[in-house]
Amino acid sequence: MNRVTASSFLRIALASALSFSWTAHGFAQSASSGTEQQQQSTAEWPRSFESPAGATITLHQPQVTEWTGFSKLTALIASEYSPKGGSDPAYGVIEVTADTAADREADEVTLSNIEVANINFSTLGREQLADTSLEIGKLLPTAPITVSLTRLTASLDNYEQLQDAKGFGADAPAIFVSEKPAILLQTNGKPTTAPVKGADGLEFVVNTNWDLLATGDPATYYLRIENSWVSAARIEGPWTAVSELPAIFGKLPDDDNWKEARAAIPPQASKDGVPVVYYSDKPAELVVIDGQPQLQPVENTDLQWVANANSDLFFDSANNTWYFLASGRWFSATDLKGPWAFASENLPDDFRNIPDGQPYSIVRASVPGTSESEEARLQASIPTTARVSRTGVSVDVTYFGDPKFERITGTDMAYAVNTNFTVIRVGGKYFVLYNGVWFVGDTPTGPFAVADTVPDDIYSIPPSSPVYNVTYVRVYETTPEYVVYGYTSGYLWAFLAWGTLIYGTGWYYPPYWVYRPGYPPIYRPWRVTYGSGTYYLPGRGTFTAHYGRAYGPYGGIAAGGIYNQNTGAYIRGGRAWGPYNNAGFVSVRGPAGNRYWVADVNGNIYKSWDRGVTTTNRWSRDNVKTNAQNRWQKRDTSAISDARKNDLIANRDGNVFRKENGEWKQHEKGQWKSIRSRETGTNRTQRVEELRQSLDRQRASRDRGIQRVESRRQVERGGRSELQRPTTRRFQRRR
Incomplete structure (x- = not known):
């Protein structure tokens, strides 16, 4: 033919x-x-x-x-x-x-x-x-x-088995379970405060996912929960309702950083009373059950689903064990109070028998061996590519002071810690990964040019490093005019492991602080695995996270106050993060217009470039002349x-x-x-x-x-x- x-x-x-x-x-x-x-x-x-x-x-x-x-x-x-x-x-x-x-x-x-x-x-x-x-x-x-x-x-059908990556952390985070209304107050390490501009005597906790302020000597903490406030002498609590705030709160700046806090002055009484406040100085997870667990049998299994929980929680009557799903990983405990242990590797077979069409069927995408899990893994392995002009894009890297690098464990490479950019030193060269494009320069501050090759050493970076995600961005093609780059979902922190798709490496990377005499400290958080209620959404083929009462108004632990080196100010709620609206944070573009989305790995990072970058589908179609006419007629097959x-x-x-x-x-x-x-x-x-x-x-x-x-x-x-x-x-x- x-x-x-x-x-x-x-x-x-x-x-x-x-x-x-x-x-x-x-x-x-x-x-x-x-x-x-x-x-x-x-x-x-x-x-x-x-x-x-x-x-x-x-x-x-x-x-x-x-x-x-x-x-x-x-x-x-x-x-x-x-x-x-x-x-x-x-x-x-x-x-x-x-x-x-x-x-x-x-x-x-x-x-x-x-x-x-x-x-x-x-x-x-x-x-x-x-x-x-x-x-x-x-x-x-x-x-x-x-x-x-x-x-x-x-x-x-019968697609070849995709290989798991190795080296991910399997330790269970702190998991709190409450049968009463509750919230999870998290700080990314020891709570650290910075002064509120224009409000002498009032400070805010930089590294948290809530509006948390402190004033007085000794200091009293004030925590905003929607339109209500609670206070405590210690961040661990106990917390009590506040009917009136100190007068200094009236000096909160009239800007977007404190818009929600100002709207909650004066405090309003909570209809549900003061919720239970759980505190953790590392990423944690919170399960809120509306009263006693309501166990709904899962057909043809020994499993029971907790229908009145805010998260995916099951009870296996065959072994009297609870199972909780977070960030694509399963954890088990014989008591809801814990201790919890990693369970993805020994999940009972009944989880593969969970039927379709039920409210809890969504978890099948996180059960090894199911068709939904294999589809999720397959989609996560498909690269998103773009053609990048060698002269059409550039990057200017700035640091908090002089460039500082730390060694990547097990390698001869080092990564920059005092910048919001991803900079890796390999030999005598400096490689910058910005919005899915590799750049290379001879000094840590540049100038940088589009890189047409990336050293193999970079792809040996282990998951224990906070820059591990760079190993999922590669060069696919080079010409004198352009370079084709591509990334898989590992760039946005979704990985193949333990027979399924997980979110995050499981490792905790302490934030980097820059303390300056007479100035607020600079806070540089890294990506976290837990602390946001992250789950996989098959309808979009992506991880996402839930917001609101349980995990704070700013989503997750790493979304509290972030220092924007371009403006010299803190950005509340992670507004400086995210190269492309809902694509997850990879770099900083500034506070204008960007919405923080903690774990969505479905967006196209390359669309964040204003020029010089052409997505693959677009250039494929633009290069085709379409002036012909279809001469076939579709026939009715209803009979x-x-x-x-x-x-x-x-x-x-x-x-x-x-x-x-x-x-x-x-x-x-x-x-x-x-x-x-x-x-x-x-x-x-x-x-x-x-x-x-x-x-x-x-x-x-x-x-x-x-x-x-x-x-x-x-x-x-x-x-x-x-x-x-x-x-x-x-x-x-x-x-």
Whole structure:
């Protein structure tokens, strides 16, 4: 078959199957068609097209069999071809390959350079096959297409096992469990104060996730909880309600840093009374249960779900043990008061049997061995890439005083500690990673140029180092004009470990302080694993965290007061963090307009650049001329019986299968026959059973793909998804 014409045929198939937008004008199923496209993406199978000569091509959902290096994709397409006036269709399998580039934020994968690797219509003779090739070839010329990343990854069957990284911390954090309204007051190390500008005698605690101020001698602490305040002589408590604040609070600056605090003056009485205040000077987790645990049985397991908790908490009646999920890790205890121990490596098998469609089903994505966990791991391993102009981007690195470096344990490298930039010294060179782009210079202050190579030593940095995430950003291609960079989700602190996807390294990195006589100390926090109620959200394919009453108004422990070296002032609530709205903090751009999001790893970091950086999908599409017209007409398939919808599956041998009355059958010599193995002897029954199981898995994968796409759309529209937690009320403030 002619490769150009076959490639054109493939575009119809892949586009129909995987929810896409096409760059060529005139094609009816563009992603820009809104509701129509959404309906088409979840339509039933198969889908048929009529050629200008009257031939009918019926396409069944493609099966992605390989994705080598997440840059080269291979797929099988089961197809039916009927010439004009023909009766029985010819069944065949087409194997195709394509180059790919993924954009997780847009949920897109761009496919280009599509070629046919093999075509097998076993019932057609040589002349018939040639005629078929000509008919199929009367389509649009070559052009890239985009497909849904969510649906693609969900539909992969038997994908090669991805390897876990090693060296992550497995120690349990402090886990507090309360059956009364409670909050978690955290400081990142010993509580440290700085003066409030313009309010002599009033100080704020820099390294906390709450509005926590102190005044008097000896000092009294004042903690804002929404519109109420509580006070204590010691940060550990006990805390009591405050009906009137000291007069010095009236001098809080009238700016965004203290907007919420000023709005809570004078204090208002809390409707729920004073909550329990738990304190920790390291990242911790808080489980709030609304009274006694309400245990809801999990069908066909010994598990019970705590339905009235603000977090994922289960009880296993088989071993009288509690299980708590935080940051993709499981912890267990025989008593809710603890002690808690790491449990991801010995999680009971019943967790894999948790059913779909329940409020607690979201945890399946964090259970090793489930399809949801494998999909999460697969998505986390797909690189987001961009083409970076060698002359179009730059970085200016500033320090708190003279540059200071600390050695990376186990290596000869060192990293800068007194800056908000990631600077690594390798030999006599200084490498800067900023918003997904590597730069290199001869001095710690530059000037820096776009790096077209990165030393292999950098990729030996262990997870015990706070700059470990740099090992997930690589150079993919270089030319005299540009460099192609890419990162996987480890750059934003989501890692493959213990058979699932986790958030954070599990190591605690103490913050770096710069003390200056007569000036407030400078606080430089590192990324933390715990302290934010972080959980995986399958509907978006990302980790996120809950905010509000339990974990403080600023999210997590590392989001308290951050010093902005560009303005010389503290930024309350982490407003200086985040290169791209909801993409997690990687560097500092200043306080204007950036919203802190503690753990979302789904955004595209490269979109934070104003110029000089082109995302992969965009440059692939921009380089294509799209002036052709589609000359195929889509046919109505509503009359096709339900028994034939969404069931045609192909394999590499050119065989086509479908399910009839609950039994898988294979098309042979114009007839559908019960599947069989060509082998004889004792292996025959085993091979047939393995084939049945494989076909069942592939059909289940197709159904998951459709479900995941629809779930993602619901999340993006702001609605509920069955893959989300059971409404955000579990994380909202009490009213």
